[in-house]
Amino acid sequence: MERKTVTMDSANRARSQVIHIREAEFPGDMAAVLDIWREYVASPSVSLEYQDNESEFAVLPGKYEAPEGRIFLAEIEGRLAGCVAFRREDNAICEMKRLYVRPFARGTGMGRKLVTAAIDAARAAGYAEMRLDVLAEFEAAQQLYASFGFGDADPISENPTPGARFLGLALT
Template identity: 40%
Template sequence: MTWAVASAPVGGAEAEGILLAYYADIVGRYYRRVATRDEVRAAMAAEPSAGLTPPEGRFLLGRYDGEVAGCVGVRLLEPGMGELARVYVRPELRGTGGGAALLGAAEAAARELGATVLRLDTRADLVEARALYAAHGYQEIPAYHDGPYADHFFEKALR
C-alpha cells in the first residue's frame, strides 16, 4: 500500500469529505471531546479554504491505496512566501508515510507558485504535527500572525 498525492478542487466532494474529517479532528481535540456537527461547520466557516485555489494556492489530496486519506493546502502570503494549511492524515493511517508525502507534494506546489520559504502555524495540542514538521526541516520561528488558534510557528527555506 502506498501514498499518492495530487491536486484537487477544494470545493469538490472528496475535498469536502476530508476537510470535514480534518475539522472534526482539530475541533474535537481543542474541546477535548467529540465535536458536534455545528461546531465543525462553524470552524469551517470561520476559516474558509477558498484561498487554497489557483492561481495563488493549491489544495492536494493524499490517497492511501487509492482511498482519500489526507490533505494539505498551500497558498502565497506574499511574493516568495508560502503558507501550509490543512495538513491532515486520517488517525488510523498516521505513521504510514502520509505526512511526509503530503509535505513533499505541498513543498513542490509552493515552489511552483514561486515560494522560496514556507511557513505554518499549529497548536500545542497537535503534537504529531509539530514532530512531523521538525522531522522535515521546519524550524520554530516567532509568531507571524496573531490568530487565536496558533501556539507554534514554523518556517522552512525551500531549495
C-alpha cells in the first residue's frame, strides 16, 4: 500500500491553533507593534502617507494609551498574527484603527476576535460610539464590520482615498 504524505500550509495550521488576544504592553511590545503596524500600512494598494504614520509611531502608545485607547495584539502559538487599536475622538466617540490580520492567519476568525476585543474595551471605557474608515479594497473587513452592526457614519478622520467608507457602531 502506497503511503501519502500530506503537508498543511501555514493557513491551515493557523486555523487549527488557539488564538490569543492580549493588550499590548509598552515598552516591551514596541517592536512587535511597530512591525505589524508597518506591515499594515504597506498592505493596501494605495499609499497611506497622508496619515503621517511615522510621527504617530514615534510616540507610541500615544493616543492609544489606556484608559482612553488600547492596542491589542493577536498571537497563534506565540507568533504575532494580528492587531487592532482604538483611540479617543471625544468624550463619547472612539475611533477603531489598524485592524490587520497577517495572511497566514486569515480565515481563522481572528479578525472577529480582534474587533470584539476592541468593542468590549471601548464599551468598558465608557464610549457611546465607535467609528472607523475602511478602504473599498478591504471587502472582507467591510463584511466583518457589517456583521457587528456598523453602518454608514460621518467621517471623523481624514481619508482622501476614493471609495473609502466611514462607519459607526452605537456601543450603548
